[in-house]
Amino acid sequence: MRMGEGVEWSLHCLLTLGWLESDEPVPTAKLAAVFELPPAYLNKRLQALVRAGVLSSTPGAHGGFRLARSPEKITVMEVVAAIEGAEYAFRCTEIRQRGAGKGRPQDFQRQCVITTAMRKAELAWRRELASHTLADLLAGAPGVAAERTRDWFAVG
Amino acid sequence: MRMGEGVEWSLHCLLTLGWLESDEPVPTAKLAAVFELPPAYLNKRLQALVRAGVLSSTPGAHGGFRLARSPEKITVMEVVAAIEGAEYAFRCTEIRQRGAGKGRPQDFQRQCVITTAMRKAELAWRRELASHTLADLLAGAPGVAAERTRDWFAVG
């Protein structure tokens, strides 16, 4: 089980946007240059964040992306769900109803214990991710990181 | 992010072995027939459980697999780790040290806040999975399931 790189990319970009505290939209090319990422692919991921309502995009010249909400209202869970999808990682395919259990629908009213256990674990994971906001991450990072980012944008 | 089907298959097979309560090893073909799964591929997954010390295998005629330990000592976490791998789903590639942050190793002594948050969430997930043993699942399932399984093996 592996999480895509897009999550790391997205969160770092959101941190960058949070540090800039600018109302000016930032284009994909600039954000990609900060971390030396492929611009077109990063753009694809940022689009997903727009669809999720985390970012807002402005097309045209001097366009780009900006935070759609204040960092306090953006949770890490939202970002992960926007990039990786909202489905559960464990998906029950009901193999218990095949073979030995075929043709006995009355035995399978409740979900199987395996699904229950896995879902419970995933809910704990989601709860943890939902408890961290972008503002928390911004505050938790060392101050030099914010400074460096602002300097880099001032120059470039 | 998606969990492979092997986890569901493995847990169902472990439940089956737990219900049988037999010292006789059960071959892959039988287990596969219970859920109508491809035998060869299921075998591949059971091998992983043997390597993890969850199952013990006996080759040759009348061979097969049996639980290596009592169900109370087998956690769901172990099974997931055996099938999906023990690595974390989120892997930090340190993109913060590229581009804007290049050549400043002193700024990156601690792990970044994103990695910390993700790891914390995964630990909550793992803790939850580790708290459930195979014995818990066996006890939580309806009694008719165990009965049906035993009947199916008695006939076939």
Next chain:
DNA sequence: GGACGAATACTCGGATACGAGTTGTCCGAGTGTGTAGGG
């Protein structure tokens, strides 16, 4: 009749193809800007 040995059937184990999903790239649609021309 009992014991030994070889042939056999059955099982696990790892090496080998196939397919889906993720990663990566490209070009078109749309918007703001700057400029040139006319009033």
Next chain:
DNA sequence: CCCTACACACTCGGACAACTCGTATCCGAGTATTCGTCC
């Protein structure tokens, strides 16, 4: 001098390939059984 219309440059957005990982399969290594033969 000011207004308007046009051409341009820049950006997002979705459609189009390449590649890695998970899925699926096959054949070889090894063991308990079974049958035949010898003592």
